[in-house]
Amino acid sequence: LADRVSFLGDRRDVPALLGAADALVMSSRYEGCPYVLLEALAAGTPVVAVSAPGVDELVTAETGPLAADRRPESLAACLEEVLDDRRAAQERAARAQERIAREFVLDRMLAGTAAVYEQCLHAST
Template sequence: LEGLAGELGIADRVSWLGFRRDVPELLAAADLFALASEEEAFPTALLEAMAARRPLIATRVGGVEEIVTPGTGRLVAAGDVEGLVAALSALVSDPESARRQAAAARARVEREFSTAAWLGRLDALYLDALGQRAQAPRVAAGERPA
């Protein structure tokens, strides 16, 4: 990629940061977040950007649509450079809309993907399993259920 940046004449405008431990600080310094992947499973980078209240654009791949829902960011087709440019331009030209999307994204992360949300789901799962077990007929060892 570094070679490609050189070939395209943009090497002076691209930073290669490598592994970082200061992601929250980097996101806080960013105006927006773009994830232009061609393949993804469930990118935690999107969750981090949403938690940081960054307006975002992502490609419609893998589990991205499970994370970015209407009103929380902009989705474009993978490989659609023109669509990506249009989405970036739209965010930059309408800061109020970008701010609303970023706030909605933050609310979604807190509601659906926070530690508290996951623990609540896990708790409900255990309670459901215990409730079903308590209601299931008991079968003595060696017997077959009816």
């Protein structure tokens, strides 16, 4: 494994690393808000993920392959899809990057969070 995987430790250049990666693979069973996935999509990195709450909202047929289960074969097939057709993977990554830039900007996220709190406050009175 050591000749194929590098564990880099704490880094301050994560956007550059994500931009240089061939793909980001996320095999989590559950992600409330998958920040690493958001970061990869924002960097224009092709993603491969397993269908899970929190992930399904970000990875769609237009943005990257989504494995139906956590079996290694399912995940490997999705990764092969990305690596075998890099042009299509980059096109999906570009669509995802546009969506992230449009929908996940800080002001919009803060406004959405504030709206939820407002609804909660008014619902309890």
